[in-house]
Amino acid sequence: MMRSASRLIVLIIAALPAAAVAQTLARYAIVGDGIPEPLTGQPGDPTRGRALVLARSSTCILCHFGPFPEARFQGDLAPSLAGAGSRSTPAQLRLRLVDASQVNPDTIMPSYYRIDGLTRVGSAWRDKPILSAEQIEDIVAYLATLRE
Amino acid sequence: MRPQALLAAALLGMALPVLAGEIAPSGRRSGYDFMSADSKAMQDDDTANPAMLSVLEGETLWTTKAGAADKSCSDCHGAVDVSMKGVAARYPAFSAASAAPVDLGQRVNLCRRQHQEADPFAPESRELLALTALIAKQSRGMPITAGGDPRLASSVARGRELFVQRQGQLNLACANCHDDNWDKHLAGSAITQGQPTGYPIYRLEWQGMGSLQRRLRGCMTGIRAQAFDFDAPDMIALELYLMSRAHGMTMDAPAVRP
Numbered sequence: 001m002m003r004s005a006s007r008l009i010v011l012i013i014a015a016l017p018a019a020a021v022a023q024t025l026a027r028y029a030i031v032g033d034g035i036p037e038p039l040t041g042q043p044g045d046p047t048r049g050r051a052l053v054l055a056r057s058s059t060c061i062l063c064h065f066g067p068f069p070e071a072r073f074q075g076d077l078a079p080s081l082a083g084a085g086s087r088s089t090p091a092q093l094r095l096r097l098v099d100a101s102q103v104n105p106d107t108i109m110p111s112y113y114r115i116d117g118l119t120r121v122g123s124a125w126r127d128k129p130i131l132s133a134e135q136i137e138d139i140v141a142y143l144a145t146l147r148e
Numbered sequence: 149m150r151p152q153a154l155l156a157a158a159l160l161g162m163a164l165p166v167l168a169g170e171i172a173p174s175g176r177r178s179g180y181d182f183m184s185a186d187s188k189a190m191q192d193d194d195t196a197n198p199a200m201l202s203v204l205e206g207e208t209l210w211t212t213k214a215g216a217a218d219k220s221c222s223d224c225h226g227a228v229d230v231s232m233k234g235v236a237a238r239y240p241a242f243s244a245a246s247a248a249p250v251d252l253g254q255r256v257n258l259c260r261r262q263h264q265e266a267d268p269f270a271p272e273s274r275e276l277l278a279l280t281a282l283i284a285k286q287s288r289g290m291p292i293t294a295g296g297d298p299r300l301a302s303s304v305a306r307g308r309e310l311f312v313q314r315q316g317q318l319n320l321a322c323a324n325c326h327d328d329n330w331d332k333h334l335a336g337s338a339i340t341q342g343q344p345t346g347y348p349i350y351r352l353e354w355q356g357m358g359s360l361q362r363r364l365r366g367c368m369t370g371i372r373a374q375a376f377d378f379d380a381p382d383m384i385a386l387e388l389y390l391m392s393r394a395h396g397m398t399m400d401a402p403a404v405r406p
Contacts, residue, residue, distance in 0.1 A: 059318065062335045073336030077329050108329075110318040118319055125317040125372045 025113060026133045028098065034091025035098060038140075039113070039133035049142025052135055053081070059110065059130070060139075067146065078109065083148035093140045097131070112136060169327040171341060173396065177330075178345045180400055182338040187352070191404040199281055199350035199402035202274075202357045206282025209275060215266025221279070224263060229286055236284040237292050237399050240388040242299045249303050249388050252280050253359060254379060271378035277357040281348050284401035292345065292399060295392025307389025310382055316373030337406065342367075344390040346403025353406060360387055363405075 026039045038044070053060045054071050065074035066081030084093065095102060100109040112131040121127075131139070180188065190196050210221045210228050225231040240249040243258070250258065256279050257268035269276035295304050311322045325334070326342035333339065347360040354362075361383055365375040376383040 056335075075332070075334050077325075077332045077334060077339075108320060108324045110320070118317065119313060119315045120374045121315075121317045122369065122372050122374045128317075130317055 025115065025129060028094075030095060030102065031091070033095065033103065034089060035094040036091040038137050039094070039098070040137050042137070044134070044137030044139070044141035046138070046142040046145050049138035049140070052131075052139050053142060058135070058139075063109070081143065081146060083146060085144040085146040086148055088143075090140050090144050093143050094136065097136050097139060169323055171327060171330070171393075176343065176394065176397055177341055178343050178397060178400060179340045179405055180346065180403060182340045183404070183406060187404055187406060191346075191400070197350065197402070197404055199348070199357060199404065202278045202281040202348070202350070203285050203402060205274065206278035206280075209279055210282060215260065215264030217263060217265040219264050221259070224259075228282060232283045232286040234287050234290050234293075236280075236287040236401060237290050238294050238296075240294060240300075240303075240384055240391065242297050248381065249300055249384050251361075251379075251384055251387050252283060253361075254384070256280060256283075272359060272362055274357075277348050277359065280359065281357065281402040284348065284399070287399040288401060290399050291396045292391055292394045295388055295395060300388060300392075303385045303388050304392050306382070307385035307387070307392075310386050311389055311393075316368065316371035318371040320371045322367065342390065343394045343397060344387065345394060345397050346400045346405065348401065349403045349405045351405050357402075360390070 028035050028039055029037065052058050053066075054068055056062075060081070061068065061071055061074045063075040063077040064079070064081050065076060066084075068074065088096065092103075096109075098113040099111040100107045101111055110130060113129045113133065113136055115127055115129055180191065183191075190198075194200050207228070213220045213223070222228070236252055239252040239255065241255070242248075243250040243255075245258075253269075253271065253276050256276060260266045260268050269279075311326075314321045314324075322342065325339050330339050330341040344360050347363070348357050349363070350357055351363075361376075361378055364383065364386060365378075368375040376386070
């Protein structure tokens with residue numbers, strides 16, 4: 001019974017046009033200056049998170065630099081990620097990644113888990129968040145290990 | 149427009165305050181200033197600058213008869229180093245025919261159509277890059293003057309609006325990088341002020357020539373925005389704003405850029 005119901009939902013989602021599929025972002029609750037609960041309901045994997053932070057497609061080190069000796073090209077548009085886990089709680093890190101503009105309305109840091117309020121997004125990227133809920137959790141888990 | 153009106157427009161322009169984040173005239177720097185010594189040397193020496201091959205091709209095209217009218221550029225304009233001196237420095241310019249700005253490539257294509265009765269060159273074609281490189285070279289060392297024509301005011305304003313508008317999946321405005329963070333680095337690259345002094349350029353990353361429009365499309369794709377089509381009115385407005393923003397800066401076309 002349960003299984004066929006969830007399969008039905010999957011089918012409906014697959015058949016919906018892009019704009020409606022876009023609404024399938026996991027829901028989350030902001031409490032204070034953070035998002036206390038993982039977007040996926042479970043903690044992420046810090047090893048995968050480190051690889052994601054270094055991957056060009058994630059865009060983090062276009063702007064940031066940090067304790068990544070193997071990465072030749074790092075940015076200096078943004079503060080070092082070294083010690084990010086000492087300065088912020090996992091809940092704060094999660095909100096910062098999901099939608100940094102909630103922390104600082106003028107920030108240049110993109111909102112990695114937001115699809116509304118954007119202008120002229122290229123067709124390849126339209127109605128998709130920059131990172132998935134799983135990827136955000138992996139990165140949060142990794143950043144939390146950056147202590148100093 | 150009467151001279152008094154022109155003067156009034158000029159005074160108004162001068163009275164406008166520098167907007168937050170905008171670069172003061174004394175602080176403006178060409179992309180050249182951010183380059184490595186090797187790249188600077190390549191640009192400075194005409195025998196090493198790969199863009200000069202395109203200029204040579206442009207010289208041939210300048211004197212080649214074309215189209216149903218069987219005329220060459222030089223049949224109407226004469227020697228390029230005389231008639232085209234300073235021209236690129238004032239483009240995009242107002243075209244009375246379309247009551248809108250046209251950039252240098254579009255101007256070349258207008259001549260192709262109207263005076264040579266030939267098909268226009270495609271955007272980024274070898275021929276169009278060669279002729280625009282040849283013409284731009286005749287403005288080397290001269291100050292940029294584009295954007296002063298009062299009939300262009302609304303297009304300049306539109307270009308500025310586009311420049312400061314957040315766009316794309318990364319939700320960044322041109323100004324976020326080129327006004328506010330030009331002294332910093334994106335991954336390994338110097339961000340620069342995005343000054344359009346050297347176009348068309350030979351870009352090392354492209355291993356070839358390209359126009360300012362191609363460069364702008366690169367930045368738009370970089371922030372995951374839908375890049376403007378070649379020659380779209382918003383594209384020309386953005387080019388025009390960049391040129392007016394660089395008012396008084398020295399042209400160094402055809403430049404080398406990383």
